[in-house]
Amino acid sequence: MTILKEGDGAMAGVPVTDRGVWMQVGAGRIFYPFDPRPEEVHIDDIGTGLSRIIRYNGHSDTWVTVAQHSVQCEYMARKDGLSVSDRLAILMHDAAEAYIGDMIRPLKCMFPEFKRVEAKVYAAIEEALSLPYLDESTIKYYDNLAWAWEKRDFFPSSREWPYTPDIPDHLHTMVQWSHAHSRNVFMATFWHLVCAVEQEK
Numbered sequence: 001m002t003i004l005k006e007g008d009g010a011m012a013g014v015p016v017t018d019r020g021v022w023m024q025v026g027a028g029r030i031f032y033p034f035d036p037r038p039e040e041v042h043i044d045d046i047g048t049g050l051s052r053i054i055r056y057n058g059h060s061d062t063w064v065t066v067a068q069h070s071v072q073c074e075y076m077a078r079k080d081g082l083s084v085s086d087r088l089a090i091l092m093h094d095a096a097e098a099y100i101g102d103m104i105r106p107l108k109c110m111f112p113e114f115k116r117v118e119a120k121v122y123a124a125i126e127e128a129l130s131l132p133y134l135d136e137s138t139i140k141y142y143d144n145l146a147w148a149w150e151k152r153d154f155f156p157s158s159r160e161w162p163y164t165p166d167i168p169d170h171l172h173t174m175v176q177w178s179h180a181h182s183r184n185v186f187m188a189t190f191w192h193l194v195c196a197v198e199q200e201k
Contacts, residue, residue: 023099025049033100036121041128043190049098051183055147057104060155064174066094066102067182071189072149072174073142079170084196089134090142091189096121132197141165149174 014021020034025045032040050067074091082090094102096118103114125131148164153174177185 025099031099033117033121036099036124038124038128041125043129043187046092046095046098046125047183047187047190050094050186051179053097053102055102055150056155057102060150061157062154062176064150064154064176065179065182066097067186068177069146069150070094071182071185073146074189074193076142076145076168076171079168084193084200085132086134086138088190088193088197089132090139091186091193092125092129092131093139093143095125129194 016022019032022030022032025031025042026048027042027045029040029042029045031045047067050070051065053066054063055066055069056064070091070093073093074087077087077090099121100114100118103111108114126133144163144165145167147161148167149171151158151161151164152167154176
């Protein structure tokens with residue numbers, strides 16, 4: 001691994017090798033966001049990252065982690081009777097954010113290159129963890145339903161958001177989870193669904 005010096009396309013605080021820029025995850029492993037490889041993806045890193053990332057750039061009245069958001073999406077899909085395979089895909093829909101962060105929607109739509117990087121990272125995650133495919137419209141339905149739920153319970157001071165879906169009556173008041181609890185529930189849900197998918201084969 002060749003380390004480039006600052007001035008050779010590198011900058012302070014951003015380590016670069018012949019594979020490009022890299023980041024260090026909490027476990028000490030290295031990940032290349034522009035050259036993601038399945039063998040460098042680990043579910044433990046994803047669980048840790050998502051449980052420490054706060055949605056809405058931290059501006060909601062009560063913060064909520066991406067890990068909790070992901071579990072709530074899976075919960076709604078389960079209530080609607082979706083298959084375990086579909087629920088696994090829904091749980092993992094934001095997995096790439098563990099490596100590249102959670103960009104707010106008003107910015108994401110302005111940076112198509114970010115979306116391309118996100119898709120490439122997710123493809124590596126999908127291959128590494130043998131994730132099932134699910135059409136984007138179904139994932140987006142539960143993603144949007146979750147942010148409407150979060151807006152109701154965690155961001156009541158916010159102004160009206162366009163195209164906010166109606167929230168089903170069965171959705172209880174959302175309770176904030178700690179970082180540790182977010183990680184624990186996310187990881188437990190992941191392994192439960194993986195085992196259930198295997199049993200269905």
